Amino acid sequence: MIYEPLRSAQFVVRELLLKADKHNVSLVIGVPKENQKVEKRLAITPETTTLLVESGYQVVIESKAGLAINYSDRYYSESGARIADSKADVFQADIILKISPPTYEEVAMMKPRSSVFSFLYLHLISSETLELMAEKRINALAYELIHDDNWVSPFVTAISEIEGACSISIASELLSSAHGGKGILLGGVPGISPTEVVIIGAGVAGTVAARAALALGAAVKVFDNDINNLRKIQHELGRTVFTSTLQPNVLRNVFRSADVVIGAMQYVNKKDLYRISADLIREMKKGALIIDLRMSHGGCFETTMEACLPGHPQVFERFGILHFCELSISSRVARTASIALSNIFISIFSAMAECGGIGRLARFDIGFASGFYMFAGKMVNSYVANHFNRPVNDIGLFLPGL
Template sequence: MIYEPLRSTQFVVRELLLKADKQNISLVIGIPKENQKVEKRLAITPETTALLVESGYQVMIESDAGLAINYSDRYYSDSGANIVQTKAEVFQADIILKVSAPTFDEVSMMKPRSSVFSFLQLYLISSETLELMAEKRINALAYELIYDDSQISPFVTAISEIEGAYSISVASELLSSAHGGKGILLGGVPGISPTEVVIIGAGVAGAVAARAALALGATVKIFDNDINKLRKIQHELGRMVFTSTLQPNVLRNVFRSADVVIGAMQYVNKTHLYRISTDLIREMKKGSLIIDLRMSYGGCFETTMEACLPNHPQVFERFGILHFCELSISSRVARTASIALSNIFISMFSAMAESGGVGRFARFDRGFASGFYMFTGKMVNSYVANHFNWPVNDIGLFLPGL
């Protein structure tokens, strides 16, 4: 028996020509405390912890890891988790469940042949970290790379929905006089021209941001080079939304009048990356606002790329334009984001427990197998390999039957 992900991210049983025996095994899942200065989300909630323990897993969580989402150790302990005091203990688990990308020090604490799951965040991963993973034959999986049977990542969809909605809240806040903005209301009231919101990227985050901005009365213009996405968003939101491909002259005219520009391009597993040039940003009105939702992939704008560097301010001004560049805007609503992640994990890990562990589940589920960028220490994802100029292997070579 195996399990296959559906559009709803639920997993159901599917029969094979060759029967695979059901194998319940006991694995230890470790939940380390994130660096809560930059990452407040946590992979699982106490409710999901209880369900994982019921499925046969042992859950080990570092003390105070849940404080950023307002869950004390007692909540996790009552749910069946084992609370440990040191990070080193957590990293001896079979599976390390993180949100931010693993660091060199964290991989150093992992035992050989274990697995680490996290968001990709390529600009936070070093070549030295990958080399250590290779040496220890680590399995490293990125949530953005997992897909369901409709070729959509449930993790990207969930987080993009949150980030798209919250980006409009951030825009409203930063445009106000209280935060040094122009002192304008995002939206519109009778007798006053509505705020103009420009969105670069017509994916989930862009669509949700557009819907939220329209609800407030703003004028919304959306750009993307995928005509199918533009057609879909036009169908969903109606003719009130202006849509266009990334035509330089059209962009220039729109940027001159924009009050808010939101960068929401999709970069994962893409061969061509589009970034808005500094020349366009120079032509924006003084006091306007840029919000970049793709900082973990290097940013959507040339002026935000520098904010990927360590200790760079997340809010800064350039050419009289205010820039908001948090690594993950959903970390501002960490509890909501953590619950959204947990809802996906419980389905995935329940199926994994039934199928017999990480390797066996990867063998029978292509969508899950696609999530690995390192498998048994071998680079198996071309997008990550190209970023680090590493040779890439076909994961099917290590998973008989895939």
């Protein structure tokens, strides 16, 4: 057995020293229970909890938070987390990990100068909540804004892959007679014209959706105003994919024959926002299907924007066209999505532990620093600031002294 000498000439087992070092890390991570009628995903799994605890963090999980992804409190407890019956107890942590943006009531429970991670669903954030964050000097980060060295958001990539694949499964389900659809097979069989799938947006979600639709035998057409995205998707999927920029006349002709239209445009931190007009949708053939993957950012279609309002049905018909508008399609496969998110947190929190805290990591990692929309209560992201008509600050002004 290996021992380490101390100044007092005593000896302590090395394993005990390692445990003592870990307990010196004071950061506490809190994971509250989401509104599971709307959001079933959770930021971390028990496996990730184990790694965080081994890295020196303390983890507090609200009781029954993991049930929506089929993890009981026992799994988290055995992973080293403390189970809290009180939501207020969880929100006293140094770092809060959420899926939906924090509400006014949740920010009120947070202690001053703490940090909260969540997705950036602007229609769920109120000006009053931002005011309270400013008063309490809260750090607020959005997963969509955090970037890696290639200036790509790993969170957006992971969720987009899941939602792109899910969209084709949903389309296949809703086109069937069992769910009131036209009763057609998504794809094609010999002697029958293939289903036409139109995808608006050639990013990760659009690419995955196109690949899945092609695998079923559908005819796929992809639109985007970024030529590089169109070139990339055609390089990956081959010449069988029709690609075009958002030309109104081309869109109109394609929409008239489309069986499925999937909206997968990116809106976060974009200067130009494109939404498909109701006039185009009115010209689609009866019984066609629209799936909007961007409801969390206001929707890709003029006819789906109203579905962002509380209480609006997620599946409805307009102009004889069926609309599918769930806020987060990846919540349908919440366990898979939670594992994907959880895997990303490991590298982030490992880097944070090495740097000595969230502020120091922001100082040395510009991709992580870009994730803040509020730093110490100051608005530091122009996209969010413009939405709420608030002044914006350069986050670099607050980092050098850390």
